[in-house]
Amino acid sequence: MNAIKRIEMRDIVKRFPGVLANDHVDFDVNAGEVHALLGENGAGKSTLVRQLYGLYRPDEGEILIDGRPVVFHSPADAIRAGIGMIHQHFMLVPTLTVAENVALGLPSSRGVRLDLDVVASRITELSHTYGLKVDPAAYVWQLAVGEQQRVEIIKALYRGASLIILDEPTAVLTPQEVDDLFVTLRRMAGEGHALTFISHKLHEVMAISDRVTALRDGRMAGTRPTAGVTKEELAQMMVGREVKSLAPQPMQRRDVRLRIHALHAMGDRGTEALRGVSLDVCGGQIVGLAGVSGNGQRELAQCLAGLRTVTDGRIEIETRDMTGSSLNERIDAGLAYVPEERMRDGAIREFSVQENVFLHEHADPRFTHGIFLDFGAMKAHARDLVTRFSIKTPSLDTPLKNLSGGNIQKLILARELSRKPRVLIAAQPTRGVDIGATEYIHERLLEQRDAGTAILLISEDLDEIQELSDLIVVMYEGQIVGTVARGSASPETLGLLMAGVAPAGDRGAAESVRPPAAIA
Amino acid sequence: MAIGIGGPSTGRATRGHDVVGMLLGASLPLLAVAAALLIGAVMLMLLNADPVRAYGALLEGAFGSTSGITQSLVKATPLLLVGLGICIAFRASVINIGAEGQIILGAVAATWFALEFRTMPGWFLIPGTIVMGFTAGAFWGFVPGILKARLGVNEILTTVMMNAIALQFMNFMIRGPLIDPAGVTAGQYLAQSEKLPEQVWLMRLVPQTLLHAGIFVALALAVVTYVFLWRTTIGYRIRAVGLNPDASRYAGIRVPVYQALSLTLAGGLAGVAGAVEVIGVQHRLLDGITSGYGFSGIVTALFGGLHPLGTIPASFVFGGLLVGADKMQRAVQVPSALIQAILGLIVLFVVGSQYWARRRAARRIDALATAAPTVGADEVAA
């Protein structure tokens, strides 16, 4: 195995249609160190490291390993050079077992015969050395997100990677899992691996890294030894301005708008995803649903939207039983839904901005004559939204895919809010959106709350949950394992709840497995 | 799905700024055809036939004379009708390979209707047969449609199978229930129906040619299809379903319904093609009524960038190609199989060529995305 002592990227430039993703960036990592790469969404972090991994080719600049220039035509070259990467979006084949995923692309010790047993035992070794628990025989689709990440890391280690790149590895983990991961990373560094750690969470960067490089709009904002900097300096480097945090007014409680009673539903894998969820959301209240992804949040949202069949239990919108009714009926009843997967479920890339505004309402009498679309009325409405929500787009006819992630998210939010919903379900409303847009969206949500809408905020970003929610509900394995009022629980407590551990002595959480309505 | 990039991606785009795309959508397939013809030329030389003379004959036969042009239009009619159906289906990202069978069903139903009500006047009979054709074809499209929608049975396969079934069904009809009595008495059991009553024949537009009023039916339906796809709520949903079924579902659109609907409509249009072929050209039902329009219709739609209006010129060009090919066969006496091979190459090259169309489209994002003023500015400009 060829150990990398030092890897260096010089003066890297990478363009994409419509973006200068990397603008003359320098970046280097040494053996045994953790070098953090910090930056907002879209700053160019993934793009930079993807070039290091041979997924993209730099338009300008060069990559050197131990001082020697190298050109990677494909990941195969990078892997051969001893580079491994844990992708922001996992790169696993769900229909294959862990061992098969690890063995994929490697020659077998038995020539034309697969040697999965050999691979399996090697995997068990690695998991001992680095504390990465996985079952080699399990199918990937059966694994929780945290486990899947471990598989990704093992894949890299198995290939003898001496430089390992982790692209936002903590985004999907509980605070405890993050701690475990950091332990692993430390060990790896100790073993002499070079690590690149991507994140936009300052405290993580402070905790794990030896050096930190910040990117802003694809440009270098500087490289510092972590020891020598404060969070505030890093925030400055990353955003280029002060970040204001909002102080929402306490809510005025209104009537219950959304009542969920003992809800049961199956998941995509035929296992029960919701196991008796009960929850009330009142007008003028934001209930934050925290939890590690894959614990039933998605399924709950889909049940509420009428996109997943409820096997047992009841859903009421303003005391009307909606359990069996279709999405359209719920929309008429005043429900609005911002789906988690923006690009997949929330919008149509190829449709124009205007066409996307009317995904629900294209048949609304206001915008049609009979079965014919009334382009005049549609244009007027679309233009109104675009200007009111300050969405950046060349024109109303621009295909949506040419808009930035944040602007797309703004458009979806605008579309949903423009219906003056009685109940709003917002799933991961600011995922993959930069701080500017995030602030904007948060303001809108609070505004809507004060206007009396009942809002169920589903997010994996604990900071977001704690900042916005009047009431925090934690989900674990299809059940609500804790309900905490604003400010009455530390991230650690929440983390433990998210991990399914009822923290001893934390009364707030312990006794709160009852629906919140009961508390009040 | 990857196809259709050649044409404008939204209806509004046709009214203005996607001119490049349209030109590209038009020119690229032509280049592809040229490439295929080039290889054809090599084959011709191997068969020691003179390519120049051969292709001269092809052009001349297609567009060089009244009979050529009219014959091209005669073929363009069913091609356009089938192609329109293909446009609708592909916009819902449903692949319809069943046009052959749908044409047959349409033709059989039309024939049956015209013979059953032979005493009726033309003003009733002509629309009647066309509606019958549509209904029967639509049914033949509905079956695979519903199977896909409800049970996720792959439509490519069901439509292929149903072509075979339709063929046998017609065989049964034209030598059983619908067989020409005259043929039977004459002691020769020809696989063809009785001649249809004169009042159902579509008007011939040019004397001494087969050109018939069916072309107007096709053109009218092309406009209808365009309006349907880009000006109506149903068309909006079909396109949404095709581009992103998930988002459509989240928007409360019943995806399976619109997939089934698109296949049904596609079948209906193919059925009309069958009916028009019967009352416009053959005046009876007989073996080989589809003459491969079910497949060449797909290519035609591709030529037209899967756009109803683009398919109009495409059908004329492709119709001409087919007519010219026959003329070429006569002129240089090469086996008709050669033309078939060349047509196959044309299909391959046309779909292949769209690779560059996509490249081109991608580069256009650049221009749009780099300068991204807010809408306000855009309105000023507009």
Added chain:
Amino acid sequence: SNSATQAPATSQPASPSEAASTAPSTAPAESPSQAAKKFRVALIMPSATTDLAFSQSMYQALVAEQQKAGGEGNFEIKFTENMFNVPDAQAAIRDYASQGFDLVIAHGSQYGAGVEEIAKDFPAVSFAWGTDVNTFGLPNVYAYTAAAQEGGYVNGVMAALVTKSKKIGVTGPVEVGDAKTYIDGFTQGVAATDSSIKVSKTWTGSFSDVAAMTEAAKAHITAGADVLTGSSQSVVGSIGAAKDAGNVVWFGTQSDQVSLAPTLVVASQVYDWTVVLDDMIAKIQSGTLGGDTYTLQLKNGGLKIAYNSGYNLSADAKAAGDKAIADITSGAVTVSP
């Protein structure tokens, strides 16, 4: 057309075709001198010239005529094959006519409508079509057909005497046209000879599905049939099956199929269109462009039973066959189509 006026037979009295030729003709001016020398025929067929069946029988007849006429120089043949699509065929017919061919043969009953229409536009060109008996009362249209049932009957008579298992298998494509008339004649022949014999038929539904034909034949063989016959270009499959079985014999039709199984083909009914063409061409050259109908029969030699020397047919069977031919020729036996 010009060929008619300047035909060698100058002694001929003015024929209707004079009028025809002087009447404004839509035929373009192709050099008369050349046409005078050369007799030009165009042939439009539904299947390939190599189908060992319907289309090939006519194509070969034309080639034979070409030999008689002394080769390409005097006798030009142009053909268009696989014209299953009728409108395309009509385009071809019209095209050939406008190129001033002397005779345009539309070799398929489905072309009738087109011939009727186009012949009116080209009064100076002679058209022939078949198989049918209808000239639409036009002076420049010939019609021709084949009494396939006659040869079928003869084959049937012999088959009845050849079979030992008293089981006979028939494989056909689709139950139409002379596939049907031949097989009907065949069954009549068998029944007339030995009513105890079981004739079972299989229709594969396709003119081209050889694999199905093979399998159908094998089905008959395993069911005990030791004599097979059938029609359409895909019977080659059945013959192949007979070959594999070894002890099964074959009766052919439309063209001589000995080449496919030199020892197993007992006899084939052969269409010989030259009988028709000889007379037709002579008439055309003498200025009569149409009006007659021809039927290939055993009587007029248009249908021949080609015995296969490679197969030793029992004397009495041969005798019975010859007798059947004689009876049909004399009219003692009439076979209904």
Added chain:
Amino acid sequence: MNESVLATVVAILAAAIRLATPYLYASIGEMFAQRSGVLNLGVDGIMLVGAFAAFYGTLMTGSLWVGVVVAVLAGLAMGMLMSVISVTLKAEQGISGIGLSLFGLGLSSLLFKTLVGTVKTVDGFRPIRVPVLSDVPYLGDIFFSQSLPVYVAFLLVPVSWYVLERTPWGLRVRAVGQNPAAADTLGVNVDLTRYLCVCLGAMLAGLAGASLSIALVNLFQENLTAGAGYIAVALVYFGGWRPVGILLGALLFSTVTAIQLRMQVLGIQIPSDFAVMLPYVLTIVALTFSANRARQPAALNQPFERGGA
């Protein structure tokens, strides 16, 4: 009576085994293409070219093996064409396949007319009676009195299973068909893998054609396959992209066909057209009930572009 019934049954089953052969070659080939994410609808065209190549090669040299080799090479050439269009140029796979079918139909007919002209027959593979086994009553006649290509076809079932499930290359194929992006990040060459699968499939399709023209019917004719290639594609779906499933599907289809042809011999009175319809109807019904989309390769019919959407 009872004897004859048994005899008929044996005959039908023997025929079913025989008729299943071309489908097995073609479907298993297509299975590889589809497991790698490429829907190749051109099988019928490839079979035709393969069938002619095998026939012509045998006719010229008198050696069946030359015929087989030529058929495989012809299939390979067609496979390359399909790969360039659908893998490199990322064209819509369904349409590319139709184009390939048209081309194959035209090309094979053209070559036949220009090189051979009239119908000729060749001495194809003869049945080989497997010693001992072929003497087992009934079973012997059904299974062990077939020609070599038949035995090979059935051997292909376990072999292809092994290649797909038990070799590193098979693992790559499965990964590429499920999640090409993931395979790509592990240095698996997605396009190359697809090229290999499409070409392997095409070569097997070539053999399928050969099994028709020099084993089953021992001659070539225009459109010899009469659409068998499309059935072969259907059988892949029917078989749930698994060799054994495909085997069952092929046997089902061929058995029904064999029965259908005998129904007429046995004088069962249904119009021949409906008899001929039967296998197709049945396949649709079967597809309907075995609609196992879950097993469908996730990336089937999806061209792969790195970093692309």
